[in-house]
Amino acid sequence: MLAFHRPAFCCALAFLGAATMAQADETAAASALTLTLNSLHTTETGGCRLSFVLQNDLGVALDSLKAEAVLFDATGQVATLTLFDFGALPEGRPRVRQFDLAGQGCDAIGGVLINGIGTCEGAGLAPGVCLGALHLASETDIEVTG
Structure with missing residues (x-):
């Protein structure tokens, strides 16, 4: 079973969320x-x-x-x-x-x-x-x- 270290997991999720929002902003800016x-x-x-x-x-x-x-x-x-x-x-x-x-x-x-x-x-x-x-x-x- 995989064990997640909560602070590291939360930081990874926050990073992925920020990266996704940045990518969406770039797409919107490009459109x-x-x-x-x-x-x-x-x-x-x-x-x-x-x-x-x-x-x-x-x-x-x-x-x-x-x-x-x-x-x-x-x-x-x-x-x-x-x-x-x-x-x-x-x-x-x-x-x-x-x-x-x-x-x-x-x-x-x-x-x-x-x-x-x-x-x-x-x-x-x-x-x-x-x-x-x-x-x-x-x-x-x-x-x-x-």
Whole structure:
């Protein structure tokens, strides 16, 4: 019959528990969907072209990703509510998506709020995975929040 020394056994269990939690944290940290506002440019018609860089590190390709976005003006008032269709996103590879906003100049945009994820489809994805893994950033003067 095996005999366990209680303090050593308890320490071993604590170590294994900590190692398991650390591994789960690493997995959660690795599972990310990063959306970065990379640039804004005025179009020939006076509208604004927003360029986003997306990085899908969810461990599975996305067949479709659509996000509801709210654009605020320089005073913080809601200017536009829109849907950004980012399309399919392969796993582990960056993609650039651009959206033209007709009739809205870039200087009129004070902020972008990702209000929610309307569609997030991929093999074996549980509901809410994209929203839970969403990391937002901006490489412009325009803040992106969610």
